[in-house]
Amino acid sequence: MDLQRSLEYSELMIEKVRGKRNILIVAHDNPDPDALAAAYALSHLFLVKTGETAVIACGGVVGRRENRTMVEKLEIDVVPIEEVDVNHFDVVCMVDSQPGTGNSALPDCCRVDIIIDHHPLRTTPCDRQLIDVRDGYGACTTILYEYMLAQEVYLGTRLATAMFYAIRSETQDLGREWSPPDRKAYQQLLSLSNNRILFEIAHAKVPREYFLNVNQALESARIFHDVLVFNLYEVEHPDIVAEMADSLLRMDGVSVVLGMGCCNKEGVLSLRTDREDLFAGQLIRQMVEGLGSAGGHGMIAGGQIRPMSGNHAVQKELENTLVKRLLKALDYEPVRGRRLLGGSPTM
Numbered sequence: 001m002d003l004q005r006s007l008e009y010s011e012l013m014i015e016k017v018r019g020k021r022n023i024l025i026v027a028h029d030n031p032d033p034d035a036l037a038a039a040y041a042l043s044h045l046f047l048v049k050t051g052e053t054a055v056i057a058c059g060g061v062v063g064r065r066e067n068r069t070m071v072e073k074l075e076i077d078v079v080p081i082e083e084v085d086v087n088h089f090d091v092v093c094m095v096d097s098q099p100g101t102g103n104s105a106l107p108d109c110c111r112v113d114i115i116i117d118h119h120p121l122r123t124t125p126c127d128r129q130l131i132d133v134r135d136g137y138g139a140c141t142t143i144l145y146e147y148m149l150a151q152e153v154y155l156g157t158r159l160a161t162a163m164f165y166a167i168r169s170e171t172q173d174l175g176r177e178w179s180p181p182d183r184k185a186y187q188q189l190l191s192l193s194n195n196r197i198l199f200e201i202a203h204a205k206v207p208r209e210y211f212l213n214v215n216q217a218l219e220s221a222r223i224f225h226d227v228l229v230f231n232l233y234e235v236e237h238p239d240i241v242a243e244m245a246d247s248l249l250r251m252d253g254v255s256v257v258l259g260m261g262c263c264n265k266e267g268v269l270s271l272r273t274d275r276e277d278l279f280a281g282q283l284i285r286q287m288v289e290g291l292g293s294a295g296g297h298g299m300i301a302g303g304q305i306r307p308m309s310g311n312h313a314v315q316k317e318l319e320n321t322l323v324k325r326l327l328k329a330l331d332y333e334p335v336r337g338r339r340l341l342g343g344s345p346t347m
């Protein structure tokens with residue numbers, strides 16, 4: 001942990017919002033538990049230290065049932081960014097993302113005063129901006145946990161549970177891209193968390209569409225060398241693509257998964273790998289060049305294709321293009337995909 005740095009940054013941030021009536025905290029679109037908990041924690045820090053109430057906003061939807069249950073049970077107040085006037089705020093903060101990387105509905109022209117993130121630094125810092133980007137951290141929430149420690153802020157059960165669940169899901173229980181500070185935060189937050197609520201979140205009921213998506217992921221899955229590709233086509237919310245990608249990475253002999261879907265005329269891409277010699281964030285950016293935007297970490301990355309045609313044939317064509325680019329980036333021979341279910345090679 002870097003408590004000295006956390007103390008300095010949190011101090012500067014608190015001073016920046018002190019006396020400001022209108023504070024906005026933006027999480028990335030279709031927020032995951034890490035973005036939600038980091039925003040929740042930052043608003044709590046500001047409330048305790050300055051008495052100011054911040055508004056938490058994001059684009060897209062809280063899609064996964066686990067995440068919706070987290071928001072409901074832990075009473076995290078998130079509003080759609082379309083419903084707020086971003087020009088109305090004195091201070092704008094961004095968590096778990098950076099301006100100009102394509103995963104936030106916050107207009108690019110909007111001034112961002114505070115950025116807290118754990119993705120590689122991509123934003124160009126400008127004057128008087130406070131940027132705490134620690135790309136060695138597995139979860140953005142861990143940075144916020146350090147702020148809480150440094151500022152000696154008491155963590156209630158709800159906030160602790162949200163933060164614990166965030167680190168747990170982001171690092172897959174400290175199995176993926178975790179750092180010693182994540183481990184420490186995870187251990188300390190566990191003892192403060194409500195395990196009954198944690199169970200309710202992790203075992204949330206899912207609708208029938210969920211299983212239709214599972215079926216589509218399996219039916220469409222093709223394997224090229226150690227790369228598995230699936231296409232869900234139209235989905236109700238983008239998170240499902242990432243969820244299926246995580247799950248299919250368990251397939252024997254597969255070490256890279258590319259998942260695709262389309263939501264509200266936007267293509268949704270998800271890339272997963274368990275190979276430590278690859279950097280998923282860079283791979284996906286190479287793949288979407290000229291087609292959209294993307295970013296991520298070493299083992300998990302995501303992208304957006306804008307605009308995306310609703311036509312299946314066009315979407316299939318895009319899939320072929322992305323597979324070609326991915327195989328090339330990995331230095332693999334072009335091959336025909338083998339169906340995950342079924343013996344004979346097709347397509």
Ligand SMILES: [Mn+2]
Nearest residue numbers: 034096139140
């Ligand atoms: Mn994150």
